[in-house]
Amino acid sequence: MSGLRILVCVKRVPAPGAQITLTPDARAVDARNLAFTTSPHEECAVEAALQLVEAHGGDITVLTVGPPEAEEQLRFSVSVGVQHAVLVSNDEMAAGDDPDPQATARTIADTVRTLEAEGDPFDVLLFGNESADSGGFQVGVRVARMLGIPIVNGIKGIDLADGVLTARREGDAGFEVYRMALPAAVGVKEGINLPRYPTLPGRLRSKKAEVRSIASTTEPGGLTMVRFATPTVELSETVLLGAGASAAAAVVDLLGELGLA
Amino acid sequence: MSGVPFVVIDHDRGVVGDDTRQALAFARACFPELPIAAVVIGGEQPEPIAGADSTFHIRHAALDDYAPEAWGDALHELAVAQSPSAIVATGTERGNEVLAHVAAIADQPFAANVIEAAPGDPPGTPWRIRRLRWGGSLLEDARLDATLPILSCALHVFPNVLPNAAPDRDREARPGAAVVEFVPNLGPDAGRTRIVDRVQVAEGITLTTAPVVVSGGRGVGSEEGFAAIEALAELLGAAVGCSRVVTNQGWRPHADQVGQTGKRVAPDLYIACGISGAIQHWVGMQAAKNVLAINTDPDAPMVTKADYAVIGDLHEIVPAIVDEIRRRRG
Ligand SMILES: Cc1cc2nc3c(=O)[nH]c(=O)nc-3n(C[C@H](O)[C@H](O)[C@H](O)COP(=O)(O)OP(=O)(O)OC[C@H]3O[C@@H](n4cnc5c(N)ncnc54)[C@H](O)[C@@H]3O)c2cc1C
Numbered sequence: 056m057s058g059l060r061i062l063v064c065v066k067r068v069p070a071p072g073a074q075i076t077l078t079p080d081a082r083a084v085d086a087r088n089l090a091f092t093t094s095p096h097e098e099c100a101v102e103a104a105l106q107l108v109e110a111h112g113g114d115i116t117v118l119t120v121g122p123p124e125a126e127e128q129l130r131f132s133v134s135v136g137v138q139h140a141v142l143v144s145n146d147e148m149a150a151g152d153d154p155d156p157q158a159t160a161r162t163i164a165d166t167v168r169t170l171e172a173e174g175d176p177f178d179v180l181l182f183g184n185e186s187a188d189s190g191g192f193q194v195g196v197r198v199a200r201m202l203g204i205p206i207v208n209g210i211k212g213i214d215l216a217d218g219v220l221t222a223r224r225e226g227d228a229g230f231e232v233y234r235m236a237l238p239a240a241v242g243v244k245e246g247i248n249l250p251r252y253p254t255l256p257g258r259l260r261s262k263k264a265e266v267r268s269i270a271s272t273t274e275p276g277g278l279t280m281v282r283f284a285t286p287t288v289e290l291s292e293t294v295l296l297g298a299g300a301s302a303a304a305a306v307v308d309l310l311g312e313l314g315l316a
Numbered sequence: 317m318s319g320v321p322f323v324v325i326d327h328d329r330g331v332v333g334d335d336t337r338q339a340l341a342f343a344r345a346c347f348p349e350l351p352i353a354a355v356v357i358g359g360e361q362p363e364p365i366a367g368a369d370s371t372f373h374i375r376h377a378a379l380d381d382y383a384p385e386a387w388g389d390a391l392h393e394l395a396v397a398q399s400p401s402a403i404v405a406t407g408t409e410r411g412n413e414v415l416a417h418v419a420a421i422a423d424q425p426f427a428a429n430v431i432e433a434a435p436g437d438p439p440g441t442p443w444r445i446r447r448l449r450w451g452g453s454l455l456e457d458a459r460l461d462a463t464l465p466i467l468s469c470a471l472h473v474f475p476n477v478l479p480n481a482a483p484d485r486d487r488e489a490r491p492g493a494a495v496v497e498f499v500p501n502l503g504p505d506a507g508r509t510r511i512v513d514r515v516q517v518a519e520g521i522t523l524t525t526a527p528v529v530v531s532g533g534r535g536v537g538s539e540e541g542f543a544a545i546e547a548l549a550e551l552l553g554a555a556v557g558c559s560r561v562v563t564n565q566g567w568r569p570h571a572d573q574v575g576q577t578g579k580r581v582a583p584d585l586y587i588a589c590g591i592s593g594a595i596q597h598w599v600g601m602q603a604a605k606n607v608l609a610i611n612t613d614p615d616a617p618m619v620t621k622a623d624y625a626v627i628g629d630l631h632e633i634v635p636a637i638v639d640e641i642r643r644r645r646g
Pocket residue numbers: 068069070071072092094095187532533534535536558559560561562573574575576577578579589590591592593594595596597600610611612613616628629630631
């Protein structure tokens with residue numbers, strides 16, 4: 056085998072701070088003043104792919120289904136060392152509509168078939184366990200089922216030897232171990248590794264990298280977003296215990312009142 | 317589909333998780349008039365599941381230990397045989413995973429982490445549901461249009477207490493009725509993802525069970541800066557937590573991270589040192605009974621949302637608290 060061929064599927068999400076603000080029609084997060092990022096579990100999936108290729112050779116394709124702006128997240132992946140980038144989009148996504156999980160999965164599976172028809176099959180497919188924004192917990196499983204390959208979710212450790220992928224998942228009192236023959240898919244969780252930062256040459260390379268665009272033609276599935284709402288949070292008045300080191304006595308009094316010190 | 321709704325029981329080698337009862341309560345809320353069937357996948361023959369009107373046990377050698385694909389295949393086979401009006405589970409890691417597999421096999425939509433659900437009326441029309449996004453920071457109202465509705469309920473929204481059985485007139489099975497065994501066919505691929513080994517990790521005070529959590533954020537400034545936080549934690553029998561900035565900097569391991577992509581904690585007291593209070597952090601500790609914020613910025617969201625606050629430099633305040641506790645203990 057001349058190295059691994061790895062696909063990583065990532066999602067672009069806004070990075071809200073202390074509060075989520077909605078658009079007036081409540082059908083989207085108001086992102087006018089927000090930065091965007093790669094959903095954290097997928098950021099770690101990219102790092103996991105880089106580490107696999109460092110150990111075993113091969114190359115990595117990063118794929119996103121989303122608006123044209125998601126090119127930013129693809130280029131970020133290139134800047135940390137990914138070789139190929141693919142953006143799958145359509146007019147609805149360009150207008151800000153998030154496809155439902157069934158549609159996303161069909162789109163990814165179709166794209167995988169297209170990419171595999173042009174070259175070698177993928178050995179490893181990596182997904183985030185769930186996207187940070189919609190949290191559907193299913194796209195990776197659906198894609199793996201459509202392609203007929205095994206998948207395990209919730210993975211916080213990956214090893215590869217002799218064509219067998221060993222995956223570890225956090226359980227109640229330790230780790231559960233799974234083993235899959237390649238090709239295999241994994242739903243990765245943050246904590247599996249510490250994603251690297253881009254290098255300067257990496258940044259320059261990513262600016263010039265080619266991002267391949269593919270049009271999505273998938274029909275919607277059966278889960279349709281109607282509107283968003285922000286949960287009501289009951290807040291009590293904050294009791295100020297003081298300022299600086301002199302507040303220590305008041306803090307320890309409080310610990311005593313709460314029966315904790 | 318019109319049969320008895322299924323509740324998938326989350327268990328590990330026969331030990332039923334407490335959280336699974338939340339799905340029984342959720343199913344009862346969705347279907348007050350219908351009997352509810354608990355489905356136990358794999359393992360030895362279980363006792364009838366209390367709170368359900370009947371219990372199915374799916375028995376097969378490939379299901380002895382947790383095996384996500386095989387569990388999904390087996391559950392799907394039972395659903396084909398029984399035509400349940402819905403399949404629900406609690407949104408645990410396994411619950412969501414097994415439901416995702418069933419949904420993928422049946423090519424049906426799956427709504428995860430639901431907090432309210434109204435089945436289509438009349439049956440067969442779309443459900444109206446409300447579910448959590450952003451780890452609970454945002455609610456989504458959605459329509460679920462499915463021939464086989466598949467839903468997980470968000471953790472800790474529905475009670476762990478046993479729901480009342482369905483009204484007698486609709487009852488098809490009595491509580492305590494015999495467990496009905498189902499033996500699936502399962503294809504040759506069924507065993508390819510399963511637990512092949514377990515690694516025990518010894519833990520002292522765990523973040524998720526500690527009565528007090530002392531947590532540090534960017535304001536701590538360095539790995540060494542956590543020494544004072546650790547000293548305070550030790551005096552209080554507390555666990556140390558941190559924000560994502562801290563794990564990204566490599567100052568603490570990810571196992572200490574609190575928040576949307578870290579751990580959920582619910583201590584009696586959460587002491588947030590130099591943490592701004594971003595929603596992704598807040599969802600991880602909002603269940604704390606009391607929050608004490610230590611922060612230089614009186615307008616930081618963590619300060620305005622906290623029950624108690626001390627304004628100032630944590631590098632002075634935390635050691636002063638440590639000294640004061642030691643002084644009083646003599
Ligand atoms: C999808 C997604 C998921 C995320 N998941 C998580 C998660 O699980 N957990 C998490 O924590 N974050 C998460 N985040 C990141 C989150 O949005 C914030 O960036 C992060 O929580 C900020 O960490 P912080 O409060 O330590 O840092 P900052 O926001 O930089 O706040 C530092 C605070 O320290 C105070 N400070 C500075 N110096 C001192 C001093 N000497 N003494 C006292 N106070 C001081 C400042 O006033 C400020 O309030 C996630 C983000 C995204 C987009």
